[in-house]
Amino acid sequence: MKKNIIKIAKEVVKIETASLKKLEANIGKSFEQIIKTIINCKNGKIIISGVGKSGIIGKKWSATLSSTGTPSFFLDASNASHGDMGQITSNDILILISLSGQSEELKNIIQYTSRNKNIKLIGITSKKDSLLYKNSDLKFLLPSVKEAGPGNIVPTSSTTVQVALGDAIAITCMVYKKFGKLDFKKFHPSGSLSIKLKTVEDLMLSGKKIPFVNENVSMKDALVSITKKNLGTLVIRNNRNYTTGILTDGDLKRINNIKLSFKDLKLKKVMKKRPISVDKDMLAAQALSIMNNKKITSLCVHQNNKKNKTIGFIHIHNILNANIT
Numbered sequence: 001m002k003k004n005i006i007k008i009a010k011e012v013v014k015i016e017t018a019s020l021k022k023l024e025a026n027i028g029k030s031f032e033q034i035i036k037t038i039i040n041c042k043n044g045k046i047i048i049s050g051v052g053k054s055g056i057i058g059k060k061w062s063a064t065l066s067s068t069g070t071p072s073f074f075l076d077a078s079n080a081s082h083g084d085m086g087q088i089t090s091n092d093i094l095i096l097i098s099l100s101g102q103s104e105e106l107k108n109i110i111q112y113t114s115r116n117k118n119i120k121l122i123g124i125t126s127k128k129d130s131l132l133y134k135n136s137d138l139k140f141l142l143p144s145v146k147e148a149g150p151g152n153i154v155p156t157s158s159t160t161v162q163v164a165l166g167d168a169i170a171i172t173c174m175v176y177k178k179f180g181k182l183d184f185k186k187f188h189p190s191g192s193l194s195i196k197l198k199t200v201e202d203l204m205l206s207g208k209k210i211p212f213v214n215e216n217v218s219m220k221d222a223l224v225s226i227t228k229k230n231l232g233t234l235v236i237r238n239n240r241n242y243t244t245g246i247l248t249d250g251d252l253k254r255i256n257n258i259k260l261s262f263k264d265l266k267l268k269k270v271m272k273k274r275p276i277s278v279d280k281d282m283l284a285a286q287a288l289s290i291m292n293n294k295k296i297t298s299l300c301v302h303q304n305n306k307k308n309k310t311i312g313f314i315h316i317h318n319i320l321n322a323n324i325t
Contacts, residue, residue, distance in 0.1 A: 012148040012156065019157035020164055022143035027168065030140050034122055035172050037093060037138060038070060041120075044091030046072035049080065051105045053155050054097040054162065061095070061166035068170050069179030077105040085109065090118035098123075099142065099158055101130025110135050124165065126158070140165070181283070195323055200287050201280040203322055204301050204312035211235055211313065215244050215268035219255070222247065222267055233298045235310055236271050243300060243310040245271030275300050277307045278314075288319045 038046060046065060050058035055076060062074040075087055077096070085108070088094055094113055098106055101123065113121045114135055123136030126144055133139050142165070148156040181197055211229040213222060215236045226234050226249055236245040247267060255270050277300040278287050287299055301312030 015146055015148040016157045016160045019143065019145035019161050022145055023161045023164055026141060026143050030138065031168070033138050034140060035169065035176070037120060037122070038169070038173055039176055041091070041093050044089070044093060046070060047075050047088060047092055047094045048072055048097070049075045049077045049094060049109060050097035051077045051103050053159050054099060057159060057162045057166065058095075058097050060163060061097070061170070064166060064170040065173065067184070068174040069177045069183060070170065070173045077103070077109055080112075081105065081108040085112050088112065088116075088119060090116065093120045093122060095122045095124065096132055096136070097125075097162060098130075098132050099126050099155075099162075101125035101127045101132030106132060124162070196283075196285065198284045198322060198324060199280065200278055200282045200284055200299075200301055200314055201312065203284050203318045204280070204314040205231075205318070206312045209313070210310065212237055212310075213267065214239070215266070215271065217267050218263060219252070219265045219267070219270070220263035223252065223263075226252065231298070231313070231315055233313075233315075234267070235275070235300055235313060236267050237310070238268075242308040243275065243277070244268065244308075245273045246275035246300070247271045248297075277302045277310065279303060279305075280312060284314075284319050284322065284324050287314060288316065288324060291316050291319075 048058040048062040048065075049055070055074075059074045062072045065072040075084060075094075080088075094109075096106060096109065110121070110131060113119045120138070121136045123132040123139040124142065125132045125139070126142040127133060128141060133141070142158070142161055145157040145161060146152060147154055147158060184197065211225065211231050211234050213225050213234050213236055215238050217225070222234060226232070226247075232249045234247045235243060236247060238244050245268070247270070251270070251272065255265070276290065276294060276296065278290065280301050280303045291297060291299065297316045299314050300307075300310045301314055302309055303311055
């Protein structure tokens with residue numbers, strides 16, 4: 001019994017994998033034209049539509065496109081015939097997904113777009129002689145695939161191919177639009193993904209919270225400052241407000257043990273020069289890795305490669321408290 005279960009599951013994956021290879025072979029000029037059309041859509045909307053399983057997949061297409069820098073929404077093809085057609089206007093791009101390309105619900109929406117020459121219809125179907133294929137401005141022919149399971153009747157491989165095509169379109173548009181991690185984070189403010197994408201700027205201390213002191217300050221005054229800031233570190237600047245060094249409470253203890261005139265020393269005589277500084281756009285997880293590797297607990301923060309102009313200060317506790325490990 002157990003062997004049969006595993007054998008059936010592996011056969012399903014094998015068949016669907018073969019269907020994806022067929023899809024890969026079908027990606028060519030028509031796909032390129034679709035991508036260029038979507039990317040160049042400036043004054044209109046990207047609308048995804050379909051019925052049945054294709055409708056469910058269309059919702060996934062729309063969600064993936066929207067989350068990767070190509071705003072879009074899903075329009076139910078059935079509801080379109082009952083008033084929702086008004087959501088489609090001039091300069092819009094309508095992507096219709098239908099395996100057969102002949103579904104009854106598609107006829108009204110195809111007719112509507114055909115009458116308005118300023119609406120671009122992109123047809124995604126597996127039937128070259130279908131109503132959808134013949135009436136689309138741009139078209140992508142899905143490969144004819146074998147469905148997994150007995151009788152070749154359950155939509156499996158065909159739906160896998162549709163999902164993969166949507167992902168290929170979304171990611172290609174994402175790359176061409178240079179939609180990066182920071183852009184992605186803006187659209188995903190909640191959940192574990194947002195935590196992974198938090199930057200140093202999101203967590204750092206700024207303004208008056210940065211433990212700044214002047215390099216000409218005496219160790220006696222430095223003790224007062226480090227106690228007041230309660231961060232265990234001082235960021236040391238010169239009279240031009242350029243960062244010149246750093247001093248930790250551990251450094252203070254070591255200096256106190258070897259210097260008799262400890263309290264009268266100037267910070268610039270004992271500070272650690274050229275403190276490690278990271279860009280504000282660095283991922284917080286990467287900053288934590290630097291701290292661990294260097295065996296330190298804090299970092300200065302800069303922007304635009306100006307490492308001597310500290311704009312922020314991040315402590316290891318800031319990162320750990322954000323559940324980044």
